[in-house]
Amino acid sequence: xxxxxxxxxxxxxxxxxxxxxxxxxxxxxxxxxxxxxxxxxxxxxxxxxxxxxxxxxxxxxxxxxxxxxxxxxxxxxxxxxxxxxxxxxxxxxxxxxxxxxxxxxxxxxxxxxxxxxxxxxxxxxxxxxxxxxxxxxxxxxxxxxxxxxxxxxxxxxxxxxxxxxxxxxxxxxxxxxxxxxxxxxxxxxxxxxxxxxxxxxxxxxxxxxxxxxxxxxxxxxxxxxxxxxxxxxxxxxxxxxxxxxxxxxxxxxxxxxxxxxxxxxxxxxxxxxxxxxxx
Amino acid sequence: xxxxxxxxxxxxxxxxxxxxxxxxxxxxxxxxxxxxxxxxxxxxxxxxxxxxxxxxxxxxxxxxxxxxxxxxxxxxxxxxxxxxxxxxxxxxxxxxxxxxxxxxxxxxxxxxxxxxxxxxxxxxxxxxxxxxxxxxxxxxxxxxxxxxxxxxxxxxxxxxxxxxxxxxxxxxxxxxxxxxxxxxxxxxxxxxxxxxxxxxxxxxxxxxxxxxxxxxxxxxxxxxxxxxxxxxxxxxxxxxxxxxxxxxxxxxxxxxxxxxxxxxxxxxxxxxxxxxxxx
Numbered sequence: 001x002x003x004x005x006x007x008x009x010x011x012x013x014x015x016x017x018x019x020x021x022x023x024x025x026x027x028x029x030x031x032x033x034x035x036x037x038x039x040x041x042x043x044x045x046x047x048x049x050x051x052x053x054x055x056x057x058x059x060x061x062x063x064x065x066x067x068x069x070x071x072x073x074x075x076x077x078x079x080x081x082x083x084x085x086x087x088x089x090x091x092x093x094x095x096x097x098x099x100x101x102x103x104x105x106x107x108x109x110x111x112x113x114x115x116x117x118x119x120x121x122x123x124x125x126x127x128x129x130x131x132x133x134x135x136x137x138x139x140x141x142x143x144x145x146x147x148x149x150x151x152x153x154x155x156x157x158x159x160x161x162x163x164x165x166x167x168x169x170x171x172x173x174x175x176x177x178x179x180x181x182x183x184x185x186x187x188x189x190x191x192x193x194x195x196x197x198x199x200x201x202x203x204x205x206x207x208x209x210x211x212x213x214x215x216x217x218x219x220x221x222x223x224x225x226x227x228x229x230x231x232x233x234x235x236x237x238x239x240x241x242x243x244x245x246x247x248x249x250x251x252x253x254x255x256x257x258x259x260x261x262x263x264x265x266x267x268x269x270x271x272x273x274x275x276x277x278x279x
Numbered sequence: 280x281x282x283x284x285x286x287x288x289x290x291x292x293x294x295x296x297x298x299x300x301x302x303x304x305x306x307x308x309x310x311x312x313x314x315x316x317x318x319x320x321x322x323x324x325x326x327x328x329x330x331x332x333x334x335x336x337x338x339x340x341x342x343x344x345x346x347x348x349x350x351x352x353x354x355x356x357x358x359x360x361x362x363x364x365x366x367x368x369x370x371x372x373x374x375x376x377x378x379x380x381x382x383x384x385x386x387x388x389x390x391x392x393x394x395x396x397x398x399x400x401x402x403x404x405x406x407x408x409x410x411x412x413x414x415x416x417x418x419x420x421x422x423x424x425x426x427x428x429x430x431x432x433x434x435x436x437x438x439x440x441x442x443x444x445x446x447x448x449x450x451x452x453x454x455x456x457x458x459x460x461x462x463x464x465x466x467x468x469x470x471x472x473x474x475x476x477x478x479x480x481x482x483x484x485x486x487x488x489x490x491x492x493x494x495x496x497x498x499x500x501x502x503x504x505x506x507x508x509x510x511x512x513x514x515x516x517x518x519x520x521x522x523x524x525x526x527x528x529x530x531x532x533x534x535x536x537x538x539x540x541x542x543x544x545x546x547x548x549x550x551x552x553x554x555x556x557x558x
Contacts, residue, residue: 014327015294038359040330044323048293051319069359076355080317080348082398119361 016045035066037121115186193233242268295324314345316400394465472512521547
């Protein structure tokens, strides 16, 4: 997840550091990593990523949010390796059975919420903080001071050279804050729609198709139809499907299954970016 | 290392399971994995490889040869993941300060020998077992029994239909057994040439060039020239250089540096196979 100059990583499967390099992302911008659950395909890339960050001389702290146990795994690995990363790592264990604010960042908040898989597992919701109001610059004198412009954008009425400038007249409301929710791995849960209420973009796993729906609860996964159902109930604007079973070499039928219920559905494909436009 | 239908893996950096898939190797043939030392670039791919083997329903046992500590790391990781591989894993800790036979396999033997790096580190030598003698089939009657042919190849004189068939007359000596030694990561050590004496193929790390030779002992690595020196002293037939520092975007100068001392030198390149011909 990228917001302005900030980067956030959700899950870190094997090879993540190579993908980060391939897609030319900057790891020094990355200060928060969220791990949904401790199955290998969601965290086995963390050892190498942290090791490489350390080799690259990182000194910025890194915050890790994950179910309990990851701290021990990392400690035991770095003990064996005899090279512990020499930047601070703050481990934030996820344990709450309810929705919980886990990061209050200048640009956004991150909330964790419980999913239901074979091991403790969490979804994450990113909510952009409100931006400043839009300045209607054409209505202002050209030499109107920068500091006062900022006050107007902050929603304050100001005075300049004996004249009143009410913010409501010289600014428009800010663009609505954007939001994203990430739900994997999980069976279909009715309450997920509440946690993801009104998000611009929802990522929801779709391991199976309805034809294999009997396998979903046994393995702790969802179908494409169920993912679409969550998006519909949440009132999401768009849906990304991912975490497909290897039994489906062609993903078009999964996409169609979801789109029949929720048309604005897309497939998570390697290297694909989804942008939520500022409106 | 592949010998007939047998496969052996030396070191397992992050992404090894993807490379195995890309190069269409079969993991069920893999029953022995050798880890030189516990730095991440030599074993962080093991978690994912073992996890995937388990998901694929493997039940064949797997033997792991590595410095002590890897067993704990794996146990702690699989405890967190709550999915331990459900095939037997036998851990063989490498501790000897001398050359040590660690695997006596029907097709070959594997010997570990100490290297010198920043953590305990081992090289491995593979020696093919002698093959059967070559049958000079043209000299035999067409209906000469299979069982007796095998006895001749085993070096036994046989009799058939009242006639003597001395093995020396009806077979030629077997091809010389092939051998391979793998040495990484390590500073230059004079004794490495003894451990790799006469091998057909030697892999030796060449992290640096001589121009940066001052960095080699500090970091526990060798130069291309030193790798060539080992090959020369060992009387190896060919040398593969690998483990290059990222400071060398062009590897041609490293190759030239080694070839000036040991001409039959090659670069370890991703996906490249080196075949030792049966002579």
